[in-house]
Amino acid sequence: MSHPIIDDLKSRHTVKQYDANRKVPRETMDVILEALRLSPSSINSQPWKFIVIESDEAKQRFHDTFANKFQFNQKHAKTASHTILFAYNPKYNRSDYSRVVDKQIADGRAKPEDREKLFGSFAFSELNTDPQGVNAPWTKAQLYLAMGNVMHTIARLGVDCTPMEGVDKDMIGELFAKELNGYICEVALAIGYSDADDYNAALPKSRLNKEDVITVI
Ligand SMILES: Cc1cc2nc3c(=O)[nH]c(=O)nc-3n(C[C@H](O)[C@H](O)[C@H](O)COP(=O)(O)O)c2cc1C
Numbered sequence: 001m002s003h004p005i006i007d008d009l010k011s012r013h014t015v016k017q018y019d020a021n022r023k024v025p026r027e028t029m030d031v032i033l034e035a036l037r038l039s040p041s042s043i044n045s046q047p048w049k050f051i052v053i054e055s056d057e058a059k060q061r062f063h064d065t066f067a068n069k070f071q072f073n074q075k076h077a078k079t080a081s082h083t084i085l086f087a088y089n090p091k092y093n094r095s096d097y098s099r100v101v102d103k104q105i106a107d108g109r110a111k112p113e114d115r116e117k118l119f120g121s122f123a124f125s126e127l128n129t130d131p132q133g134v135n136a137p138w139t140k141a142q143l144y145l146a147m148g149n150v151m152h153t154i155a156r157l158g159v160d161c162t163p164m165e166g167v168d169k170d171m172i173g174e175l176f177a178k179e180l181n182g183y184i185c186e187v188a189l190a191i192g193y194s195d196a197d198d199y200n201a202a203l204p205k206s207r208l209n210k211e212d213v214i215t216v217i
Contacts, residue, residue, distance in 0.1 A: 005152075012155035015162045015190065016200045018079035022193040028157055029082065032191065035153035036084070039146035043121040044100055047092040047139035048146060049183045051085040051176060059083075061175045062188075070166035073190075080162070080190035084150075085172065086143045087183035090136040092129075097122045140186070147189060154191060162190040 024032075029052075036050055053062050059078050062085075066074035077083065089096060101118045104110045110118055128138035147163060154161045169186045176185070194201050 008152060008155040010205055012151070012160070013194075013200050013203070013205070015076075015080075015160045015192070015194045015198055017195040017198040018076060018081075018160075018190070018192040019195040020079040022081065024081040024159055024191055024193075028159060031157060032150060032153055032159070036146055036150045039149045041142040041145060042138070043097070043124050044104070045092060045097065045125060045139070045142060046100060047089040047096065048143055049087045049089075049180065050146075051087060051179045051185070053077075053083040053085065062172075065168050065171035065175055067168075067171065069168045069171075070164075073162070073164045073166045076162055076164070076190040079192070079195075081192035083191065084189045085176065085179075085185040086147055086187045086189065087180055087185040088136065088139040088143050089183050090139065091133045092125055092135050092139050093133065094119070094122055097125065136184070140184075143187065147187065150189065159191060160194045161192075164188045164190060 033052065041047065053059055062083055063074060063077035066077065097119065101115060104118065105112050105115060125135060125138070129135040151161060151163065165187050167186065167188050169184060172185045173180060
């Protein structure tokens with residue numbers, strides 16, 4: 001099949017080795033971060049925080065989070081141009097949703113007099129919340145939508161990336177406590193340019209066949 005979207009998805013790959021000398025230009029990063037901000041989420045909840053690691057100081061801190069686990073991803077902390085920590089709110093509540101409601105009014109999507117009605121959608125969040133107020137599986141699911149969206153954007157821009165669930169959530173929680181402010185990071189995205197000896201770049205794409213995963217009825 002020939003289509004620009006399919007070409008993007010076939011040409012991208014998970015980077016295993018970055019060219020440490022190449023930085024993603026500011027203007028390109030701006031597009032990536034705007035695509036991230038525009039990601040859709042259930043009831044437009046946006047129960048996330050994206051922490052962009054750019055400075056040497058932050059890269060060192062991220063590097064240090066691999067002290068105990070997942071060392072195979074550690075090299076990306078300093079060789080990737082940037083890394084985004086994807087963090088979710090484990091207890092998304094009505095007050096969090098009020099920010100979304102008020103922004104929708106400010107953006108002209110709804111009238112101020114309808115403010116109370118807009119909270120009707122919050123019932124969907126409540127359906128996914130346990131008696132302790134925890135809705136982490138639901139908020140975490142939203143993060144992956146944002147990640148998929150931005151991974152395609154990155155491919156379109158000719159930039160490379162590595163999605164990483166191989167990150168130590170406890171160490172990240174400790175070393176980035178100030179930035180996370182109660183949110184939890186269990187997945188990150190390194191961004192940069194693949195190095196000449198990134199073995200994964202040369203491997204053919206491999207996916208299950210259409211008939212194994214797609215049923216058209
Ligand atoms: C949510 C998620 C987590 C992943 N975690 C890691 C990881 O920690 N380290 C790694 O090298 N690759 C990781 N991968 C990459 C996958 O192994 C890769 O996407 C898959 O094998 C398909 O290969 P491709 O991305 O090159 O097309 C992850 C991918 C996803 C989507």
